[in-house]
Every structure is written in structure tokens, then in C-alpha cells.
Amino acid sequence: MACQFEIPFSGAATVAVSKARSAVESMSGIFNGDEYSGDFDLNVFGNDIKGNYTISGQLLKLEVTDKPFFVPCSTIESFLKKQIS
DSSP, rough: OOEEEEEESOHHHHHHHHHHHHHHHTTEEEEEEEESEEEEEEETEEEEEEEEEETTTTTEEEEEEEOOOTHHHHHHHHHHHHHHE
16 A cells, blocks of 8 residues: 655755655644655544655655555645645
């Protein structure tokens, strides 16, 4: 049930991470990490979405390790792309 995707970004990795942190925390989630790697955990409609990320060059590589079956990977990816790009 894991999702993996990459989000390209321009500028400093710290800015991309800051945007990701804001997106997760705006939904009362927990975001741990820095400009190299980290993890996140948030609750959507009473269901957990958990995952981790690494940064390689100008790519934010995300792996969602736990999500509700009714939330498609594409929805999570689309939301994060809007927040970070």
C-alpha cells in the first residue's frame, strides 16, 4: 500500500522542507527532519498517513508507508506538489 513519488523543486532544499513542514503541520500533523531526510505523520478523516522523505539534488523523494485505502496515492502527491512547487 506504499506510495512513492518525487517532487522537483527549485531553490534551496531548506525552503522545500519548510513548505512541506507547513503543509503537514497545517493539518495538525507531525513533521520531523531537515534538508536531507525526515518523516511525517498526519491524520486525515480519522486515518493516519505516515511516510518519510529524502532530498537528492533538486528532488524531494517521498514514500508514504501507511495511508487509508480510500485515499489514492495520486491525491497525496497532488496535494504535496501544490504545497511545495
